[in-house]
Amino acid sequence: MAVPTYPFLEPVERVREKLRELEGGSPTLDREETIAELRRELQEAIDRVFSSLTPWQQCLLARHPERPYTLDFIHGTMNEFTELHGDRCFGDDPAIVAGFALFDGEPVAVMGHQKGRSTTEKVRRNFGMPRPEGYRKALRIMEMAARFGRPVITFIDTPGAYPGLDAEERGQAEAIARNLEVMARLPVPIVIVVTGEGGSGGALALGIGDRVLMLEHAVYSVISPEGCAAILWKDQARAEEAAAALRLTASDLRKLGVVDEVIPEPPGGAHMDPAGAAELVAASIRRHLRELRRTKPDTLLHRRYKKFRSLGQFVER
Amino acid sequence: MGTPSVAVPEGMWIKCESCKEILYHKEVEDNLQVCPRCGHHFRMTAGRRLDLLFDGGRFKLLFQKIRSADPLKFVDTKPYVDRLRAYTRKAGPGDALLVGRGEIGGHPAMVAAMRYRFMGGSMGSVVGEKMARAIERCLARKIPLISVACSGGARMQEGILSLMQMGKIAAGLARMRVRGIPFISVLTDPTTGGVTASFAMLGDVNIAEPNALIGFAGPRVIEQTIRQTLPEGFQRSEFLLEHGMLDLVVPRHELKGTIVRCLNYFH
Numbered sequence: 001m002a003v004p005t006y007p008f009l010e011p012v013e014r015v016r017e018k019l020r021e022l023e024g025g026s027p028t029l030d031r032e033e034t035i036a037e038l039r040r041e042l043q044e045a046i047d048r049v050f051s052s053l054t055p056w057q058q059c060l061l062a063r064h065p066e067r068p069y070t071l072d073f074i075h076g077t078m079n080e081f082t083e084l085h086g087d088r089c090f091g092d093d094p095a096i097v098a099g100f101a102l103f104d105g106e107p108v109a110v111m112g113h114q115k116g117r118s119t120t121e122k123v124r125r126n127f128g129m130p131r132p133e134g135y136r137k138a139l140r141i142m143e144m145a146a147r148f149g150r151p152v153i154t155f156i157d158t159p160g161a162y163p164g165l166d167a168e169e170r171g172q173a174e175a176i177a178r179n180l181e182v183m184a185r186l187p188v189p190i191v192i193v194v195t196g197e198g199g200s201g202g203a204l205a206l207g208i209g210d211r212v213l214m215l216e217h218a219v220y221s222v223i224s225p226e227g228c229a230a231i232l233w234k235d236q237a238r239a240e241e242a243a244a245a246l247r248l249t250a251s252d253l254r255k256l257g258v259v260d261e262v263i264p265e266p267p268g269g270a271h272m273d274p275a276g277a278a279e280l281v282a283a284s285i286r287r288h289l290r291e292l293r294r295t296k297p298d299t300l301l302h303r304r305y306k307k308f309r310s311l312g313q314f315v316e317r
Numbered sequence: 318m319g320t321p322s323v324a325v326p327e328g329m330w331i332k333c334e335s336c337k338e339i340l341y342h343k344e345v346e347d348n349l350q351v352c353p354r355c356g357h358h359f360r361m362t363a364g365r366r367l368d369l370l371f372d373g374g375r376f377k378l379l380f381q382k383i384r385s386a387d388p389l390k391f392v393d394t395k396p397y398v399d400r401l402r403a404y405t406r407k408a409g410p411g412d413a414l415l416v417g418r419g420e421i422g423g424h425p426a427m428v429a430a431m432r433y434r435f436m437g438g439s440m441g442s443v444v445g446e447k448m449a450r451a452i453e454r455c456l457a458r459k460i461p462l463i464s465v466a467c468s469g470g471a472r473m474q475e476g477i478l479s480l481m482q483m484g485k486i487a488a489g490l491a492r493m494r495v496r497g498i499p500f501i502s503v504l505t506d507p508t509t510g511g512v513t514a515s516f517a518m519l520g521d522v523n524i525a526e527p528n529a530l531i532g533f534a535g536p537r538v539i540e541q542t543i544r545q546t547l548p549e550g551f552q553r554s555e556f557l558l559e560h561g562m563l564d565l566v567v568p569r570h571e572l573k574g575t576i577v578r579c580l581n582y583f584h
Contacts, residue, residue: 161534163539164534164543167533169560171518172514173513173531174514174562177514177519178518180483181488181490181491184484185488185491185494185495201480201483201511201533208484208487221476221477222476227538232394233393233394245391245393246473247389247477248477253477256388256476258477308488311445311478311482311485312442312481312485313386313388313442313475313478314383314446315383315384316384317384
């Protein structure tokens, strides 16, 4: 089943499709040879396409319909995930999943934005755009983690907080602001992983922590390229230019000091090998968590403050 | 972002955008930029805010030497550095935030007032840094902070670093909260985006001026999302008060008195 994606990925997907067909077929004498040949071809196609990705193409990869989502990463990196529901005020927001799980056998709190795969699921998850009750659910689970001394791991993948009437009514801005404030003083380790789209305040609301890790092809931005183009160029079609101007790729963010580590993705992107991507994510979380677990809460909070305090660039004269 | 309402222009006469009355400029000025006929609140400059809030209009401006470094070398229809230069010429130095220290009702206090005239009051590294320093100064001296928000949100031209200012400021406010240093947030027209979703909603007390546009998403974005026109009064101060997001809606003439009562309570 070929999922129609983006023209720039076509050379890769064409070979991938052939390979899939062949791998699914019955074994013949020269099958192994052809498969090996196609694998080489695939690698070459990937090398060609991925050696010169534009920022806009990075955005498209981050939004790739087959990209692993938060639940895929949770199940790929942890065991015994128990999802918890509701903000105890208004409702349960399926655009954010939260709960606890075992990471390397140790209990952790885990949460993240959740996009849907099928049309029904996309609508149910509101395309990964949370309402206030989603952020408040996340906050509730984080505060519970702090009570029981469990580290928090968050996965970020959202176009943004939902800009709807009901969300405004119930205090979208307050919900986001409160999360920032509480995450800044939560006395347990927090590891953030930006896995897909880091859409503005809606992403940041799960994004204050001791380590900010980012997948190679994820993006993280103050505004979507489309939104930026519509405002600054008065033309949404100029999103490509806006994507370049915003410096929203993982390597850009690493240079700007926003991201502590860029997690490499399997060749061709996380969607080509979700299990492999999850393994890479797990390895990175493991390493950072080991360090953070050894740090006293006071030191942790002090360093977390300094980390965000130091972000920004200005001159003084 | 922003709203169709405009600041009082230069000239002898102005038209009130609410009651459409033609008003003598001086009369509006003397009335704290409030329409003497219908009570409409015109936008007020950050400088006048500080004058209004500090006792005897006496205060010391702080952190005025911080300037934007254009970290992304951002260019849209024109370079960001050119925009910065033009706005500095128009509004004076200080980017989109003025921070002053003085006394309010006899209480030593810090006021951080946003400047809409400077790129729509947008928040970039300079606004974030000035806020962070104001907070740290308040923590060191154990004095309260009052912010006056007036902003379209984060400044796109500084990209992700603008977004991170939200975290930076909220982290400072978290420290104030833990140590019991009061923070009063005043929300004026307009307060939207990353400013609302960081410090403006985090006051121990949130106070808004009447009929101010306050929200996370701008009204146009919401209309595009839900494909309906928004109800009258949506995202206005009174609407937010009704929905539990504000403590008080206070006309400008009573703003200082209300803040003084809060400070008396906290101290």
